[in-house]
Amino acid sequence: MSNQERLWTRSRQAVYAEITSVAMGLFLEQGFEQTTIDQIAATAAISRRSFFRYFGTKEDIVLGDLASQGLLLRDTLEAIPLAVAPWEALREAFRKVDGLTRQRDVMLKIAKMMYETPSLRARSIEKHLQWQELLVPNIRLRLGIDGDDPSDPAADAIVSSAIACLDVAGQLWVRTGGTADLADLYDRAVLAVRTPIEKT
Known part of the structure; x- marks a missing residue:
């Protein structure tokens, strides 16, 4: 794996972890069904399209x-x-x-x-x-x-x-x-x- 590929992998893992952290915080605060994907994306400062690159x-x-x-x-x-x-x-x-x-x-x-x-x-x-x-x-x-x-x-x-x-x-x-x-x-x-x- 090249240095560029390793950097991309670390960057992707960091974004994945950030989205997970933000979403879990919202789920625990206001409930799973009450939390929308749009809200998660907005709070994590990503687009809805970007969200679906990480989670189905x-x-x-x-x-x-x-x-x-x-x-x-x-x-x-x-x-x-x-x-x-x-x-x-x-x-x-x-x-x-x-x-x-x-x-x-x-x-x-x-x-x-x-x-x-x-x-x-x-x-x-x-x-x-x-x-x-x-x-x-x-x-x-x-x-x-x-x-x-x-x-x-x-x-x-x-x-x-x-x-x-x-x-x-x-x-x-x-x-x-x-x-x-x-x-x-x-x-x-x-x-x-x-x-x-x-x-x-």
């Missing part, structure tokens, strides 16, 4: 990290020895790629906004499906499933269940006002999924 939708501002987290999760999972069982490997990967990098109160507001906004929830589910596509191949290896066999549902079922448990843990974390331990909530959700239900 408003939802992508809030959930853009989910896409990059999916790639990071895949790489993290692949770095875990194949001898580690699927559920344990996924748990370790989720813990290493910890999304709670912001202050707890700010993260709580963002999570609350996501779970209460239908368009954000829909976009979140879409990105989690992308996670599933990225993680399933490694889980198939751990299970010893032939990569060319499309009929075995085990890996897809495990990954989709693990992601669903992560989502449930996030919702419960929001309900507790961020006081509960997110990792513990995830573990309890997984335990509920993996524990056979006894018939009475």
